[in-house]
Amino acid sequence: MPxxxxxSAAVPLEAASVDRRRGLLRVLGVTFGLAVTIGxxxxxxxxxxxxxxxxxxxHVGLYLAVWIAGALYALLGAFxxxxxxxxxxxxxxLYVFARHGFGRYAGFFVGxxxxxxxxxxxxxxxxxxxxxxxxxxxxxxxRTVPLAMAFIVACAALQWRGIRExxxxxxxxxxAKALVLLxxxxxxxxxxxxxxxxxxxxxxxxxxxxxxAVVVAMQGVIYTFDGWTGVIYFSGEVRDPxxxxxxxxxxxxxxxxxxxxxxxxxxxxVVPIAALGGQTxxxxxxxxxxxxxxxxxxxxxxxxxxxxxxxxxxVLMAPRVLYAMSADGLVSRRGAAVNRGGTPTVALAxxxxxxxxxxxxxxxxAIVAVLAFFFVANYILAFACVFVLRRREPxxxxxYRAWGYPFTTxxxxxxxxxxxxxxxxADRRNSLYALAVLAASYPVYRLVAGRADTPDPEPP
Numbered sequence: 001m002p003x004x005x006x007x008s009a010a011v012p013l014e015a016a017s018v019d020r021r022r023g024l025l026r027v028l029g030v031t032f033g034l035a036v037t038i039g040x041x042x043x044x045x046x047x048x049x050x051x052x053x054x055x056x057x058x059h060v061g062l063y064l065a066v067w068i069a070g071a072l073y074a075l076l077g078a079f080x081x082x083x084x085x086x087x088x089x090x091x092x093x094l095y096v097f098a099r100h101g102f103g104r105y106a107g108f109f110v111g112x113x114x115x116x117x118x119x120x121x122x123x124x125x126x127x128x129x130x131x132x133x134x135x136x137x138x139x140x141x142x143r144t145v146p147l148a149m150a151f152i153v154a155c156a157a158l159q160w161r162g163i164r165e166x167x168x169x170x171x172x173x174x175x176a177k178a179l180v181l182l183x184x185x186x187x188x189x190x191x192x193x194x195x196x197x198x199x200x201x202x203x204x205x206x207x208x209x210x211x212x213a214v215v216v217a218m219q220g221v222i223y224t225f226d227g228w229t230g231v232i233y234f235s236g237e238v239r240d241p242x243x244x245x246x247x248x249x250x251x252x253x254x255x256x257x258x259x260x261x262x263x264x265x266x267x268x269x270v271v272p273i274a275a276l277g278g279q280t281x282x283x284x285x286x287x288x289x290x291x292x293x294x295x296x297x298x299x300x301x302x303x304x305x306x307x308x309x310x311x312x313x314x315v316l317m318a319p320r321v322l323y324a325m326s327a328d329g330l331v332s333r334r335g336a337a338v339n340r341g342g343t344p345t346v347a348l349a350x351x352x353x354x355x356x357x358x359x360x361x362x363x364x365x366a367i368v369a370v371l372a373f374f375f376v377a378n379y380i381l382a383f384a385c386v387f388v389l390r391r392r393e394p395x396x397x398x399x400y401r402a403w404g405y406p407f408t409t410x411x412x413x414x415x416x417x418x419x420x421x422x423x424x425x426a427d428r429r430n431s432l433y434a435l436a437v438l439a440a441s442y443p444v445y446r447l448v449a450g451r452a453d454t455p456d457p458e459p460p
Contacts, residue, residue, distance in 0.1 A: 025163055028244075036313050037228055039309035046260055048282065074225045078250045082400050088235070092235075094378045095115075101384070109441045110378050117367075184298075376423070
């Protein structure tokens with residue numbers, strides 16, 4: 001995604017970061033940063049994905065190794081993006097880095113893709129949440145679409161009041177999620193277990209087949225870890241970004257890693273890896289092993305708690321991307337309007353409308369499947385920004401410097417490139433759709449950005 005050579009890559013942070021009438025509020029701290037990381041990262045994936053991993057790698061050592069490798073990838077990413085987040089403390093997610101490092105077109109593309117993907121992910125998670133609520137409450141069964149819409153609207157209504165209320169809601173729901181997951185871990189280790197009926201052990205593939213199995217398993221793990229960038233969507237609202245953004249990102253990854261490893265060890269403790277393989281809901285198998293028939297209900301309750309936190313985080317994040325793009329003049333500046341509570345109201349309304357449209361039209365699965373190809377591509381661009389800015393702006397204030405640079409940065413890029421190559425090879429059809437989106441992005445950029453309000457003048 002090369003930048004337009006006629007455009008300056010720098011962005012006037014002070015001029016572009018706030019609405020002319022009222023700006024975002026710097027009221028968030030490390031607690032919120034950890035909460036939004038946990039809320040945005042931990043969803044249904046950790047309760048489902050272990051079954052797929054165990055089926056492909058029916059060996060305890062290899063099974064745990066790919067989870068550790070996924071955690072290391074996320075940690076390398078956190079080291080590097082924490083530098084950018086502390087250096088460029090603007091709300092808006094990866095858009096901010098792409099805009100500053102590679103110019104307006106790169107920022108436009110990353111911003112639109114990230115905004116659509118986040119709004120679409122919110123819609124997708126809300127649908128999954130509504131499905132589990134319908135299973136727990138028979139009176140709501142079959143009302144998945146209106147229930148999912150209600151969840152989106154409820155989160156938006158709370159956030160409309162202000163970032164303080166929304167932040168408290170995120171902290172409370174993320175804490176509840178962590179507690180119920182740790183309770184499941186404790187139950188697996190403390191309560192007597194009745195493992196499922198023995199199944200024949202699967203043979204571990206060898207040679208090229210083993211390599212392919214490891215690559216696909218790593219893809220599933222990395223998808224499950226995706227979300228660790230949550231706090232950078234709120235960088236302009238963090239009280240002390242120089243301190244709190246690195247602590248939130250790195251601490252959040254470590255907290256998620258601890259929860260994931262404990263859950264996987266708990267699952268393996270009560271369900272042999274041969275029986276775990278192929279389970280569509282691995283956590284359900286573990287819960288049944290220790291709680292009997294009541295385990296199904298218990299795991300659905302856990303899923304509902306986990307997904308409420310994720311929906312709230314995604315509804316919080318999407319408007320920040322649109323707000324930042326509006327403040328930079330890449331879309332109408334009306335999107336930069338902020339209320340007294342620090343909520344970008346127009347951006348929130350448009351983001352909610354997009355999520356509701358995805359749900360109503362039934363297009364959410366297709367949208368998320370295509371845009372998923374760009375989430376690692378956006379990471380690659382962000383990691384590359386670390387190299388670019390170290391060279392172009394060597395004297396710029398860097399309150400936090402990426403640990404292990406340039407080696408950790410290079411490893412993060414290499415891992416992302418390998419992941420992207422594997423994803424393209426595994427899903428050619430959606431990768432072609434993604435390529436079409438990329439090809440169409442520049443004329444759309446010229447049309448949309450050209451009709452937006454005049455941007456701030458670039459510095460010389």
